[in-house]
Amino acid sequence: MLRVYGDLQSGNCYKVKLLLAYLGLPHEWVHVDILKGESRTPEFLARNPNGKIPTLEIGPGDYLWESNAILYYLADGTDFRPSTRVLRARVLQWQSFEQYSHEPYIAVARYIEKYLGLPEARRAEYEAKRAGGYRALGVMEQHLAARDFFVGAHATIADVSLYAYTHVAHEGGFSLSDYPAVRRWCARLAALPGYVTMSGA
Amino acid sequence: MLRVYGDLQSGNCYKVKLLLAYLGLPHEWVHVDILKGESRTPEFLARNPNGKIPTLEIGPGDYLWESNAILYYLADGTDFRPSTRVLRARVLQWQSFEQYSHEPYIAVARYIEKYLGLPEARRAEYEAKRAGGYRALGVMEQHLAARDFFVGAHATIADVSLYAYTHVAHEGGFSLSDYPAVRRWCARLAALPGYVTMSGA
Numbered sequence: 254m255l256r257v258y259g260d261l262q263s264g265n266c267y268k269v270k271l272l273l274a275y276l277g278l279p280h281e282w283v284h285v286d287i288l289k290g291e292s293r294t295p296e297f298l299a300r301n302p303n304g305k306i307p308t309l310e311i312g313p314g315d316y317l318w319e320s321n322a323i324l325y326y327l328a329d330g331t332d333f334r335p336s337t338r339v340l341r342a343r344v345l346q347w348q349s350f351e352q353y354s355h356e357p358y359i360a361v362a363r364y365i366e367k368y369l370g371l372p373e374a375r376r377a378e379y380e381a382k383r384a385g386g387y388r389a390l391g392v393m394e395q396h397l398a399a400r401d402f403f404v405g406a407h408a409t410i411a412d413v414s415l416y417a418y419t420h421v422a423h424e425g426g427f428s429l430s431d432y433p434a435v436r437r438w439c440a441r442l443a444a445l446p447g448y449v450t451m452s453g454a
Numbered sequence: 455m456l457r458v459y460g461d462l463q464s465g466n467c468y469k470v471k472l473l474l475a476y477l478g479l480p481h482e483w484v485h486v487d488i489l490k491g492e493s494r495t496p497e498f499l500a501r502n503p504n505g506k507i508p509t510l511e512i513g514p515g516d517y518l519w520e521s522n523a524i525l526y527y528l529a530d531g532t533d534f535r536p537s538t539r540v541l542r543a544r545v546l547q548w549q550s551f552e553q554y555s556h557e558p559y560i561a562v563a564r565y566i567e568k569y570l571g572l573p574e575a576r577r578a579e580y581e582a583k584r585a586g587g588y589r590a591l592g593v594m595e596q597h598l599a600a601r602d603f604f605v606g607a608h609a610t611i612a613d614v615s616l617y618a619y620t621h622v623a624h625e626g627g628f629s630l631s632d633y634p635a636v637r638r639w640c641a642r643l644a645a646l647p648g649y650v651t652m653s654g655a
Contacts (some may be wrong), residue, residue, distance in 0.1 A: 302593045303555055313547045317543055319550035326543035342518055342527035345546075349520035354504055379457055 255280040259307040264417035323409040347411035358386035363425030397434035456481040460508040465618035520534035548612035564626030598635035
């Protein structure tokens with residue numbers, strides 16, 4: 254049985270939950286509260302020395318971490334990973350874009366607002382995330398204008414990665430009103446069989 | 455002929471140069487000066503809408519971007535990508551670690567010092583990179599204490615990704631003196647056939 258250590262309110266963890274749901278894979282979900290320091294205990298660091306969630310137990314005492322690596326592992330042999338070298342590289346390209354040019358703005362702004370309650374001490378940092386987040390959304394909008402999914406003709410783990418924080422971008426103060434192609438793409442992913450929301454419904 | 459758009463002084467671009475050298479692949483290198491805005495021209499944005507280097511031309515008018523995606527593409531079918539599902543996922547795990555928990559500290563500190571000349575206006579940001587950078591080096595040191603390479607028994611693109619900014623960490627003010635396993639691993643990579651330095655020698 255796959256065991257996931259994570260927090261469903263974290264988009265990085267929800268990526269894993271969503272793919273498991275799309276694939277219909279049974280699993281155990283162990284809640285980890287990062288605000289209580291549960292990802293920095295000696296016990297947890299033995300699972301993931303980088304002290305982050307999600308972390309996946311793939312065998313007794315054998316752990317895999319980093320959301321993109323976990324998605325890659327779970328999607329192997331399914332339609333959520335394309336079968337050609339170029340398309341597989343493009344999936345990685347968009348997942349890397351998400352981790353480096355999207356998540357550090359949209360997810361961090363959401364963390365400051367939703368988890369921390371937008372404290373005054375972090376308001377300047379919160380505001381500074383605005384430009385980079387909208388820039389990432391602009392790159393997505395342009396790409397999706399003539400496409401249904403990020404890579405190829407159906408949903409892949411690139412879509413799963415990008416969907417997680419995009420569909421809750423408003424929780425970090427971002428509006429999708431000027432991004433109609435992104436909104437249509439979000440609806441497309443929510444309509445796929447097996448879809449679950451962040452609250453698990 | 456593969457054409458790479460990049461700047462050899464950028465570790466993200468050097469990753470691509472180093473793998474091409476290890477693999478002995480002929481290629482054309484087109485220098486892009488990001489400080490002169492050359493990655494944000496309309497012409498360049500048509501290649502990579504995210505305006506970043508490295509960008510690889512894999513066919514006429516067909517471009518791939520994000521260093522990890524490019525390494526994945528180039529290493530396909532070679533020893534620099536392992537052949538099992540678990541090991542491949544672990545390669546991605548370490549490459550994701552590099553992009554999210556290592557590069558934003560060590561590479562950005564180096565950028566502020568080496569490219570920008572450590573201006574007073576960015577000194578606080580530079581100092582704030584210290585803790586995260588040493589944290590990443592600590593995770594690497596622990597992992598390498600009993601291993602020669604990051605994944606499996608020989609060098610993979612995980613090593614290439616992590617080597618790029620680690621071996622020039624001193625240019626961002628980081629000392630490797632307390633990280634002997636990391637230093638030995640650096641020497642191991644520099645001794646592999648085909649190795650090139652950042653200056654291309």
